[in-house]
Amino acid sequence: MTVLVLDTSAFIMGFNPTKSGEAYSVRAVEEELSAGTMPQLRFRMFSEKGELKVQAPSLRAEGMVEEASRKAGESGYLSKADREVLALALDLKLDGHEPVIVSDDYAIQNLAEHLQIGHSSLANFGIVHRFDWIMYCPACYRRYRPPEKKCRVCGTDLRRKVLSKKKATRS
Ligand SMILES: [Zn+2]
Numbered sequence: 001m002t003v004l005v006l007d008t009s010a011f012i013m014g015f016n017p018t019k020s021g022e023a024y025s026v027r028a029v030e031e032e033l034s035a036g037t038m039p040q041l042r043f044r045m046f047s048e049k050g051e052l053k054v055q056a057p058s059l060r061a062e063g064m065v066e067e068a069s070r071k072a073g074e075s076g077y078l079s080k081a082d083r084e085v086l087a088l089a090l091d092l093k094l095d096g097h098e099p100v101i102v103s104d105d106y107a108i109q110n111l112a113e114h115l116q117i118g119h120s121s122l123a124n125f126g127i128v129h130r131f132d133w134i135m136y137c138p139a140c141y142r143r144y145r146p147p148e149k150k151c152r153v154c155g156t157d158l159r160r161k162v163l164s165k166k167k168a169t170r171s
Contacts (some may be wrong), residue, residue, distance in 0.1 A: 002118075005089040006052070007103040008032045008081050008143060012134065013122045015102055017051055020125070023055045024099075027089055028081035034142060034152070057087030064090055068114045077107035077161075079141035089117045105161075108161040137160045 003022040006015060008029050017023030025043070033040035046052035065086045069075045076088075086108065088107055090098040100113050101119040112119040135144040135158040137151035144151075 001099045002100055003092055005085055005092065005099050005101045007085045007101060007105060009104040009108075009134070010102045011043050012143065012145070013127050014039070014042075015122060015125060015127060016042075017046055019042060022053070023035065023051065024055055024088060024092065026044040026057065026081065026084040027054055028084045030054070030078075032079060032081040032143065034144070040097060043091055055088060057084050057093075058091050060087075061087035061094070065111070065115070069111055072111060072114050074107045074111055078111065079136075081141070082111075083110050086111055086117070090115060093117060104164065119158060133160050 004017060004020055006017060006023055006025045006029070010033050013031055023046075024143060030043045032042060038114070042131060043052070047054050052064070062159060063083040065083050066088065069078055069083070078143060081117065082105065085101060085103070089101050089112070092099040099117055101108060102122065102125070103109060103119060109119050133146065135141065135146055135148050137156050138159050140151060140152055140154050142151055144158060150156065151158060
């Protein structure tokens with residue numbers, strides 16, 4: 001059975017899991033979304049209504065993601081939330097599900113390919129990019145919408161992260 005695994009970009013872009021069947025995410029995604037913003041409120045609302053299952057990945061899956069990210073040269077581009085999203089998808093796959101990671105994040109899509117996990121960009125769900133890129137904090141990995149320049153939490157200069165436009169595989 002196909003299950004969706006939502007990353008931070010899915011919530012930032014306003015993905016609604018209600019009509020999409022079973023949807024999963026991890027606590028680190030909620031923490032990565034800026035406090036008090038609509039994306040974080042939506043995360044909480046969906047999880048309280050039972051439309052989003054928040055589950056911790058296994059240590060074994062996290063180890064496999066870590067190893068794959070090193071091999072793929074993506075280590076520096078993945079936040080804690082990104083790693084856990086990939087690890088949770090791996091757990092679901094090992095449990096016999098067909099996980100599809102919903103993400104516009106290039107590093108996640110690339111790693112999903114390496115781990116042979118299905119992924120789908122938000123455009124496939126009718127969500128058109130409002131931005132081709134987002135800003136993220138290289139110190140604490142919080143993400144912001146342009147034109148934010150400094151991290152509101154730790155004050156570090158933000159970096160730009162390009163959201164992929166390439167067509168993602170769908171399973
Ligand atoms: Zn920061």
